Amino acid sequence: MPLAVRFFTVLGIMLLAGKFTGELCERIRQPPVLGELAVGILLGGSVLGVIPTGRGDPLTPVIHLLALVGVVVLLFEIGLATEFRTLMRVGPAASAVAVVGVAVPFLLGFLYWISPLHRPEYSVSGLTVTALFVGATLTATSVAITARVLADLSCTDTVEARIILGAAVIDDVLGLAILAVVSGLAGGRPLTVWGVGRVLAVGIGFLAVAIAVGLALAPRIFALIERMRVRGVLLVTAFAFLLLLAALADRAGSALIIGAFAAGIILSGTNQARTIEQQMKPVAEIFVPVFFLSIGAAVDLRVLNPLEPRNAGVLAVAGGLLVIAVVGKLAAGWAVPWRRFNRWAVGIGMAPRGEVGLVFANVGLTAGVLSRELFSALLVMVIGTTLVTPPLLTWALGRWGATMGRE
Amino acid sequence: MPLAVRFFTVLGIMLLAGKFTGELCERIRQPPVLGELAVGILLGGSVLGVIPTGRGDPLTPVIHLLALVGVVVLLFEIGLATEFRTLMRVGPAASAVAVVGVAVPFLLGFLYWISPLHRPEYSVSGLTVTALFVGATLTATSVAITARVLADLSCTDTVEARIILGAAVIDDVLGLAILAVVSGLAGGRPLTVWGVGRVLAVGIGFLAVAIAVGLALAPRIFALIERMRVRGVLLVTAFAFLLLLAALADRAGSALIIGAFAAGIILSGTNQARTIEQQMKPVAEIFVPVFFLSIGAAVDLRVLNPLEPRNAGVLAVAGGLLVIAVVGKLAAGWAVPWRRFNRWAVGIGMAPRGEVGLVFANVGLTAGVLSRELFSALLVMVIGTTLVTPPLLTWALGRWGATMGRE
Numbered sequence A, B: 001m002p003l004a005v006r007f008f009t010v011l012g013i014m015l016l017a018g019k020f021t022g023e024l025c026e027r028i029r030q031p032p033v034l035g036e037l038a039v040g041i042l043l044g045g046s047v048l049g050v051i052p053t054g055r056g057d058p059l060t061p062v063i064h065l066l067a068l069v070g071v072v073v074l075l076f077e078i079g080l081a082t083e084f085r086t087l088m089r090v091g092p093a094a095s096a097v098a099v100v101g102v103a104v105p106f107l108l109g110f111l112y113w114i115s116p117l118h119r120p121e122y123s124v125s126g127l128t129v130t131a132l133f134v135g136a137t138l139t140a141t142s143v144a145i146t147a148r149v150l151a152d153l154s155c156t157d158t159v160e161a162r163i164i165l166g167a168a169v170i171d172d173v174l175g176l177a178i179l180a181v182v183s184g185l186a187g188g189r190p191l192t193v194w195g196v197g198r199v200l201a202v203g204i205g206f207l208a209v210a211i212a213v214g215l216a217l218a219p220r221i222f223a224l225i226e227r228m229r230v231r232g233v234l235l236v237t238a239f240a241f242l243l244l245l246a247a248l249a250d251r252a253g254s255a256l257i258i259g260a261f262a263a264g265i266i267l268s269g270t271n272q273a274r275t276i277e278q279q280m281k282p283v284a285e286i287f288v289p290v291f292f293l294s295i296g297a298a299v300d301l302r303v304l305n306p307l308e309p310r311n312a313g314v315l316a317v318a319g320g321l322l323v324i325a326v327v328g329k330l331a332a333g334w335a336v337p338w339r340r341f342n343r344w345a346v347g348i349g350m351a352p353r354g355e356v357g358l359v360f361a362n363v364g365l366t367a368g369v370l371s372r373e374l375f376s377a378l379l380v381m382v383i384g385t386t387l388v389t390p391p392l393l394t395w396a397l398g399r400w401g402a403t404m405g406r407e
Helices: A003-027 A032-043 A059-081 A084-089 A091-114 A127-137 A143-152 A159-186 A193-226 A233-251 A256-267 A273-297 A311-334 A343-349 A355-366 A372-400 B003-027 B032-043 B059-081 B084-089 B091-114 B127-137 B143-152 B159-186 B193-226 B233-251 B256-267 B273-297 B311-332 B343-349 B355-366 B372-400
Strands: none
Touching: A003 A032, A003 A059, A003 A273, A003 B059, A003 B233, A003 B256, A032 A143, A032 A273, A032 A372, A059 A143, A059 A233, A059 A256, A059 A273, A059 B003, A059 B059, A084 A091, A084 A159, A091 A127, A091 A159, A091 A311, A127 A159, A127 A355, A127 A372, A143 A159, A143 A273, A143 A343, A143 A372, A159 A193, A159 A256, A159 A343, A159 A355, A193 A233, A193 A256, A233 A256, A233 A273, A233 B003, A233 B273, A256 B003, A273 B233, A273 B273, A311 A343, A311 A372, A343 A372, A355 A372, B003 B032, B003 B059, B003 B273, B032 B143, B032 B273, B032 B372, B059 B143, B059 B233, B059 B256, B059 B273, B084 B091, B084 B159, B091 B127, B091 B159, B091 B311, B127 B159, B127 B355, B127 B372, B143 B159, B143 B273, B143 B343, B143 B372, B159 B193, B159 B256, B159 B343, B159 B355, B193 B233, B193 B256, B233 B256, B233 B273, B311 B343, B311 B372, B343 B372, B355 B372
16 A cells, blocks of 8 residues: 555544544543543554554654644643743742652652562662662653643633643752763763753753743734745744644753744734634644554553463563552652642642653663563553553543632 | 654645745746645756655655645546536536547657657667557646645636536546556457456446445435544544545445545535545645645656757657647547537636656556657656646636536
8 A cells, every 4th residue: 555545544544543533532521632541542553553653654653743743833832821920930839849759759659669579570770770760761751641631621721731731840950950960870970960950951041031032022023924925824824833842842852842832922922822822723633642542552452461471470560560650659749748639639640651751761671670571561660550540640630620710 | 764754754844845835836826736746846857856766765666646635636526516416417428538638649649659650769679659648648637736726716616617627527437448458458468349348338337336335325324423422533544445445446446536536525425525525635735746846756757858959859849749739639629519608718727737648658668668758748848738737727717717507
């Protein structure tokens, strides 16, 4: 089959299956993103093989890049809906949540692996380095899942949502610093305060400079653009701006999604924000599901088959890691004793690990610090947090509600 | 640079450059598509090298597939804006235009190459087979350029537009039949009436069956879909339907763009047509420019450098072919003596050759029927028709106007 025909068929089936499973979830009062993840697993390489995941398949990078466009468009939409001043007001609370949510899972993961509970046969290199990697993989929140659930439940404009978003951004900056450190360790480089500080400074500095410059210049530039006559100029300029700022963020040592979020925050300060938001919606509806379907497709169901004797150890370790992952982030909900909000929702909202966790695990595997079994267990942990979050968060918000309010 | 970062950067620059050049064209009263083509050449492999065109580059297939999504979305939008009954009323006129527009350039091209004007050193295999290939490459209209110009000038709802669109669809069906025949000839297979008839029957049959079944079923199916609750279900279903019908058309021996056009025609018969049209617009604004920028990027400016002595012969042949290409299609405007409309606009509107012409030339090159020089000359002809159409069509419509009317 020619590549183009296969691409059209795969994308068409993905979107159709995702939407109809999403509808099913909607009817049983679950967020549609759960349906997209589930149908992604079904269409993925380990079951039906519709979504390409193999390295040699020429469609794999195409779907992967479209999925990335999906996640940056999602983060852009979130940034666009977030007023910068409102986000700043939750700054201290979000920082506390982020630091606790990174430190507790890291420590628990490290202690678990140096404790007698661990499996020495899964440690390839030194025990301490492996334990550091296990801890690091447990740190980074993937905000995409939570953001979708909050949007699905119309809770984007709540104190909880703002704390989770702010914390997730800080969390990503911390996560990148940790990644730089553990990659260095895996490569045999020593730990230096200077190295850690530099990575942190770049991450925070990029955000600060981009948002400061952007908020000052964007309103004037977009006022000019609105006066242009050619069809679709506002949407296309905003879309190109988000892509370019995401790319710039990555080049500057930050991350694609942080750049996209910053682009959204910047354009939220323009008079054209509502028009852009409205026109971006159909674009998001095409691209965003591709991201969630792809996450599902990356799941190898064979690793989860408990009847396979080789999987028993992996599943036991994965179970332990999953408990640590959720409990560690739940602790973050109690990091801000001086404010009142739904602590369970914030803790659960920070729970999903995603692409950053997968990046950590992949670096460890490539560097020979993680065995294939431990890598699989970490993968199961990442997927597990992703799958439990939508129903748990829906439940927590239904049980204790969300906090509206001026801040 | 990681692939994702390069992809974001390339796509961002393409969209931004395309939009701003489009604005420039708008200001000098030229259709924006001309700006996208021009800036595509500038960003293409032979000048700045921003848009990937090399075979080894992993981004080349990605941009190519996005461009294909662009062209099918464009044809879908056109189909959606076309009422089936109105299109049928121009059926006889469109058929006459298509047949004359295929026959005249084919004959002129064939005669040119067997005449003393041709260059025998450019014929690799037998003169007659090469001449047939030259003729065939001159036949197929690429409707995308014309459709964009008509949309840019708000002339989609005119008799001329409907005749051009109908003729272009018939033209594509004829073109595929010719392609099947000449490919067979290049492979040494004999010409049979049965073979030609079969290809024609499949092409026309697919369109007829798809539209008949679709027009009967789509209104009911989309009435059900509108009652679904999940966000974006209407747009995503329509988008998936267009991709899948395009893929099916290709598999059935027809072409991607014919399937996409049929999908548009089918959905134009539903109550949700206007909503789909409105939501598809932002999606089109992102994808469609990628197609036109890619066409521009495929142009190798070095072939056009007249100071290079090796190019002189190629450019002379290309010039001859370009004249035949335009004159041959202009004749089609006079194919319908019994009706009154802007004959120049219809003739010029049929002039652009695009992807189908490139496919023909590529088959000939691969089969060893065309020399590299003749291939380059055909390429220049294809590009030339594409570049002259927007200004000529704008001029012709400005000079003699378009025909409104019930039919």
